[in-house]
Amino acid sequence: xxxxxxxxxxxRRPDLRTPFPRRFxxxxxxxxxxxxxxxxxxxxxxxxxxxxxVMHLGMSGAFHVEAGPAAGRAAADRHDHVVFEMSPSATITxxxxxxxxxxxxxxxxxxxxxxxxxxxxxxxxSPEFGxxxxxxxCTGKKTSLKVALLDQRVVAGIGNIYASEALHRAGLSPRRxxxxxxxxxxxxxxxxxxxxxxxxxxxxxxxxxxGSYATxxxxxxxxxEREGERCxxxxxxxxxxxxxxxxxxxxxxxxxxx
DNA sequence: CCGCGGGCCTGAGAGC
DNA sequence: TGCTCTCAGGCCCGCG
Numbered sequence: 001x002x003x004x005x006x007x008x009x010x011x012r013r014p015d016l017r018t019p020f021p022r023r024f025x026x027x028x029x030x031x032x033x034x035x036x037x038x039x040x041x042x043x044x045x046x047x048x049x050x051x052x053x054v055m056h057l058g059m060s061g062a063f064h065v066e067a068g069p070a071a072g073r074a075a076a077d078r079h080d081h082v083v084f085e086m087s088p089s090a091t092i093t094x095x096x097x098x099x100x101x102x103x104x105x106x107x108x109x110x111x112x113x114x115x116x117x118x119x120x121x122x123x124x125x126s127p128e129f130g131x132x133x134x135x136x137x138c139t140g141k142k143t144s145l146k147v148a149l150l151d152q153r154v155v156a157g158i159g160n161i162y163a164s165e166a167l168h169r170a171g172l173s174p175r176r177x178x179x180x181x182x183x184x185x186x187x188x189x190x191x192x193x194x195x196x197x198x199x200x201x202x203x204x205x206x207x208x209x210x211g212s213y214a215t216x217x218x219x220x221x222x223x224x225e226r227e228g229e230r231c232x233x234x235x236x237x238x239x240x241x242x243x244x245x246x247x248x249x250x251x252x253x254x255x256x257x258x
Numbered sequence: 259c260c261g262c263g264g265g266c267c268t269g270a271g272a273g274c
Numbered sequence: 275t276g277c278t279c280t281c282a283g284g285c286c287c288g289c290g
Contacts, residue, residue, distance in 0.1 A: 056284080
């Protein structure tokens, strides 16, 4: 990203999930990239102007990066909504069929208070996150553990796949009340420590393998989309079940997840 | 404040 | 073939 600069920005429609901010393309043009960062599921691109380009892929968003200018390229896909022409010569296209993605341009002073970012919980791979932080966040929570993990205020960045995966690794039922792993007598319970460890392990594994959808072969998930298949926990003879919680699928093993 | 249900979009796949 | 239905990796809003 060193020396990368926005030469030209093309918007093929006025909005994604929300409208693009006013003068979006104009404010990006000519800016160089100071730093690329991430907070939860949000991508942060800090610009030389001091503004930060905040982006989210939603469910179906993706960036396609190609060398060379956009001119003379094959006709755009109908879901190519944004084209960033960069220098040195490269084209970054944002494609998003469902348009649940998000882009905003935020001034430095407004970044910390930005609606999308300000409520996020701790980064799961940071030192602040662990059994204690997780136990604290679950204190008094009446929802299920699975739903709590999807709450970005509890821990940032867990989605529907990794919520199921982490709970399986931790041997905890997705149906348990979140408060059952809460802090007691000032100390986190062993299950909170286990779940925090499972979350970091699942994420590190996924990063090592290049993401959930990058690998074509090999076991991708331990429970996700494995309904009816055998549980992979050592010596467990259980069968993976699928249930719906808050309108979303949860996969788990009723035998080894308690 | 919290928890829940619905809505936002399009595409893929199943079943008829 | 085409229709209808369900489901999909996320988040926001409004209700009680």
